[in-house]
Amino acid sequence: MKLLEDKILTEGKIGAGDVLKVDCFLNHRIDVAFLSELGKEFHRLYKDEGINKILTIEASGIGIACLTALHFDCPVVFAKKTKTNNIYADVYTAEVYSYTHQRSYDIVVSKDFLSPGDRVLIIDDFLAKGSALNALIKLIRDAGATPVGAGIVIEKAFQEGGRELRESGFRVESLARIGAMSQKDGIQFVE
Amino acid sequence: MKLLEDKILTEGKIGAGDVLKVDCFLNHRIDVAFLSELGKEFHRLYKDEGINKILTIEASGIGIACLTALHFDCPVVFAKKTKTNNIYADVYTAEVYSYTHQRSYDIVVSKDFLSPGDRVLIIDDFLAKGSALNALIKLIRDAGATPVGAGIVIEKAFQEGGRELRESGFRVESLARIGAMSQKDGIQFVE
Numbered sequence: 001m002k003l004l005e006d007k008i009l010t011e012g013k014i015g016a017g018d019v020l021k022v023d024c025f026l027n028h029r030i031d032v033a034f035l036s037e038l039g040k041e042f043h044r045l046y047k048d049e050g051i052n053k054i055l056t057i058e059a060s061g062i063g064i065a066c067l068t069a070l071h072f073d074c075p076v077v078f079a080k081k082t083k084t085n086n087i088y089a090d091v092y093t094a095e096v097y098s099y100t101h102q103r104s105y106d107i108v109v110s111k112d113f114l115s116p117g118d119r120v121l122i123i124d125d126f127l128a129k130g131s132a133l134n135a136l137i138k139l140i141r142d143a144g145a146t147p148v149g150a151g152i153v154i155e156k157a158f159q160e161g162g163r164e165l166r167e168s169g170f171r172v173e174s175l176a177r178i179g180a181m182s183q184k185d186g187i188q189f190v191e
Numbered sequence: 192m193k194l195l196e197d198k199i200l201t202e203g204k205i206g207a208g209d210v211l212k213v214d215c216f217l218n219h220r221i222d223v224a225f226l227s228e229l230g231k232e233f234h235r236l237y238k239d240e241g242i243n244k245i246l247t248i249e250a251s252g253i254g255i256a257c258l259t260a261l262h263f264d265c266p267v268v269f270a271k272k273t274k275t276n277n278i279y280a281d282v283y284t285a286e287v288y289s290y291t292h293q294r295s296y297d298i299v300v301s302k303d304f305l306s307p308g309d310r311v312l313i314i315d316d317f318l319a320k321g322s323a324l325n326a327l328i329k330l331i332r333d334a335g336a337t338p339v340g341a342g343i344v345i346e347k348a349f350q351e352g353g354r355e356l357r358e359s360g361f362r363v364e365s366l367a368r369i370g371a372m373s374q375k376d377g378i379q380f381v382e
Contacts, residue, residue, distance in 0.1 A: 023301060023303075023304075024304075028271065030256075030257060030260075030269070032261055032265070032266055033264065058249065059249035062257075066223050066257050070224075073224065075221060076254065077219065077220045077221070078250070078254075109219075110219055113214075
């Protein structure tokens with residue numbers, strides 16, 4: 001998506017360790033009008049799939065998920081990273097490994113909010129090795145619901161998460177796919 | 192706001208320890224269309240205040256903040272609960288005490304995303320003792336920006352946070368104010 005690639009090139013920064021920083025519009029400051037345009041694009045891609053629920057993961061997936069859900073006229077459920085006192089005891093659980101923080105954590109969704117009839121679109125800000133996305137798919141399948149596909153804002157296509165999922169037959173739509181990036185050479189996108 | 196009070200009465204649950212659970216529309220499953228109506232009400236209340244930014248705190252504030260920001264046509268900034276590898280080093284910091292989890296934690300906002308000219312509306316899902324709200328006000332003031340007021344979905348008016356802030360001259364608009372609640376007697380709202 002040209003609009004997003006331009007935004008990444010003009011506002012994104014590559015920090016130490018060749019980490020992409022898009023805090024300015026995606027995951028700290030949220031450019032709400034812009035993300036709503038991305039949500040419209042996810043709707044164009046998945047509008048014929050009978051989506052009735054969007055699943056994401058706290059915290060930075062919530063904004064893009066809500067702004068996408070408006071176009072689908074459906075609710076959002078966000079998986080929580082820890083089991084708090086305020087959540088119902090009956091939850092679906094999956095494990096995520098965070099390469100950023102180099103540790104595993106559990107994500108949970110209340111059994112009240114995923115049901116066998118659901119056709120669920122997963123929305124997230126990033127896809128790299130696919131640990132979070134695979135965990136979300138597991139939660140949906142554990143509920144007997146259908147994971148229809150994923151809508152990702154930025155895919156690090158030089159890591160294997162997206163490729164492996166597509167090869168397994170799972171639909172992944174990424175609005176920007178980065179083939180390579182470094183402080184030295186900048187960002188190269190792939191189709 | 193009658194619409195919200197009715198929603199709390201029909202969909203909310205009072206759990207063990209007289210804790211209000213509104214996971215079904217506010218902070219686990221997000222009823223996006225409904226929260227957009229709440230956002231419209233926040234806009235009605237604050238539309239003449241020259242708001243150019245909305246500040247909230249991860250995770251459960253993000254959805255309502257984004258759905259409110261659409262009505263103001265302004266960006267959202269969400270304060271992060273821990274300093275991650277992906278955030279800029281230069282941050283404003285404040286401490287929050289969580290009575291739910293009985294511990295303190297820091298919240299941070301990058302100095303890039305709060306500026307002296309900003310007129311900031313704080314949006315959050317709950318207000319009880321006011322620890323999070325006071326911390327967000329501190330972040331805004333540390334940046335030299337103006338905290339115009341707060342838009343709260345549910346205020347526990349039997350706790351002191353809202354009263355103390357209003358007495359100090361700070362504007363707090365809560366769409367539902369709970370005067371008392373218990374498993375035995377249910378929920379009573381106050382004006």
